[in-house]
Amino acid sequence: MSGQPQTGGGPRPVLALSGGIGGSKLALGLARVLSPGALTVVANTGDDFEHLGLHISPDIDTVTYTLAGVQNPETGWGRADETWSFMTALHELGAETWFQLGDRDLAVHVERTRRLRAGVPLSEITADIGRSFGIASRILPMTDRRVRTRVITQDGPLDFQRYFVEQRCAPAVTGFVFDGAPEAKPHPDILAMLCNPELRAVVICPSNPYISVDPILALPGLWDALAACNAPVIAVSPIIGHEAVKGPTAKMMAELGYTVDVLTVAQHYRGLLDGLVIDTVDAAMAGRLHVPVVVCPTLMRSLSDREELATAVLGFADRLGRCARRTG
Amino acid sequence: MSGQPQTGGGPRPVLALSGGIGGSKLALGLARVLSPGALTVVANTGDDFEHLGLHISPDIDTVTYTLAGVQNPETGWGRADETWSFMTALHELGAETWFQLGDRDLAVHVERTRRLRAGVPLSEITADIGRSFGIASRILPMTDRRVRTRVITQDGPLDFQRYFVEQRCAPAVTGFVFDGAPEAKPHPDILAMLCNPELRAVVICPSNPYISVDPILALPGLWDALAACNAPVIAVSPIIGHEAVKGPTAKMMAELGYTVDVLTVAQHYRGLLDGLVIDTVDAAMAGRLHVPVVVCPTLMRSLSDREELATAVLGFADRLGRCARRTG
DSSP, X not given: OOSOSEETTEEOOEEEEEOSHHHHHHHHHHHHHSOTTOEEEEEOOTTOXXXXXXXXXXXXXXXXXXXXTOBOTTTSSSBTTOOOHHHXXXXXXXXXXXXXXXXXXXXXXXXXXXXXXTTOOHHHHHHHHHHHTTOOSEEEESOSSOOEEEEEETTEEEEHHIIIIISTXXXXXXXXXXXXXXXXXXXXXXXXXXXXXXXXXXEEOSSOIIIIIHHHHTSTTHHHHHHHOSSOEEEEOSEETTEESSXXXXXXXXXXXXXXXXXXXXXXXXXXXXXXXXXXXXXXXXXXXXSOEEEOOOOOOSHHHHHHHHHHHHHHHHHHTTTTOSOO | OOSOSEETTEEOOEEEEEOSHHHHHHHHHHHHHSOTTOEEEEEOOTTOEEETTEEEOHHHHHHHHHHHTOBOTTTSSXXXXXXXHHHHHHHHTTOOOSSOOOHHHHHHHHHHHHHHHTTOOHHHHHHHHHHHTTOOSXXXXXXXXXXXXXXXXXTEXXXXXXXXXXXXXXXXXXXXXXXXXXTOOOOHHHHHHHHOTTOOEEEEOSSOIIIIIHHHHTSTTXXXXXXXXXXXXXXXXXXXXXXXXXXXXXXXXXXXXXXXXXXXXHHHTTTTOSEEEEOGGGGGXXXXXXXXXXXXXXXXXXXXXXXXXXXXXXHHHHHHTTTTOSOO
């Protein structure tokens, strides 16, 4: 297999694994530099939850809104030009308001919940929502089954959103449980893509390894399928220097007893990676990583940052090709 | 029993039967002229329905918003200062948008649906919502059981909201079915109030007799309890001249083969009424009604119109007292 991005059969597919805000930025970059339809983004559903009787899929929605270009540019989650009348009225009713739901955002939750109750799989609903937003890429829930991340903290176990939103990640973390993961199956199209000899790359987006990527990797058979697939598996480090760009990744890493750096990221994905993309500030670490490395700017502030990082990741994958498998 | 409005035990209770917009106007008038807490409004739930997975109770909400002073003054339904981001986003998703749900309004539907699914009775939820709006009157669903009005039309039977909202009452009506009514029970507090010797009056608000009041009267035992109660039962005609103030009352009346006038209203409630309040434009009809009549302005444009009509109704009830029972 060559490093050519295309063959006669159309654009070669790329599979990205993503959580929410950080991952979706690179997913957008990939979507923009790839041919329409070439990208499939597998979204974590471990932080899905039922709230106010509605099924909320935070990572799916963040990826969807980001690829649709309707995401709130300030928060990274939720929608641009949002209104908050529902939350105001909910507060007046004395109902639970710790989880913010904008009025536009709510349409997705209500419609998804309605269809889930009618027996439609989450993957089908997600595809339809993506289509209604005109998204050419495919957004695929990691599974149609129920998986729920629980965060084990020094104060006891917490449902993910209680930890993440209500408690603002304050309790010190000691571990994670992915309820339902052992019984869940990865969406079959993920496994099919991993078997596809045309697959160009698997990109592990710069999402939180513990709460965004690990729930995906915990699905039975997925780690082995990734390890066995012909396409190069490339991760982009969510750690830059000794910090995470966003969210509790660095805090968790420290609480779990690890050094907060790209070595810990590489160690976390050991056995899976054909390449790791690290930031220029970590260039000095490159020699200590037992996996091929590309050093480039990974902080994605602008749209062109996202595209340039995506281009670097794909170029890296193409150079590694099949030959470089399992050197980590 | 005298016509005095109060006894030593506090204000004497008044029971009003109401549908949505027309009925809630008089309910507001009654609430304003009575002592706080004296009024109980029994709301029709025959036009409740499940929409987008949410339990919608249009008449309860119209009464609630009206008594709370937050109703949309232009439409009569929904809330003032409403925003419509949810509907806009729902339209973009390609979901059903024939039933308008404002962003503030939605909070009530979501919270009610959540609690109903948790097993809380509709009456308890309705009471809590009323309290959160600071409403001193009690709003009581006619029943906690499921009753669904179906409109029999020349095009076949239609679920109520499909007829009312989606088809804008266009199909000619031949009858009505109140699905579930024979198995439902009136809320027990309604029957308890009707047995209360202190009850001052039962007011049938100027709501549509066929689709707003009849679902209430169709509940097993309620007609008999009304007919047997000691307090005078007074209806306010929803027909003025040969027209209804609002909604399809006159159209339905004609389609069912009746003359559109107050005589038909009186005939409809025959055996139940101790008095009928008709508008001044119908003064000439008074002599043809076989029930005591008060003639006064019944069109409620202003807040003082509502209060004056409420005062007239209560004065009429107090004059009739117990002695005038069953002359209709």
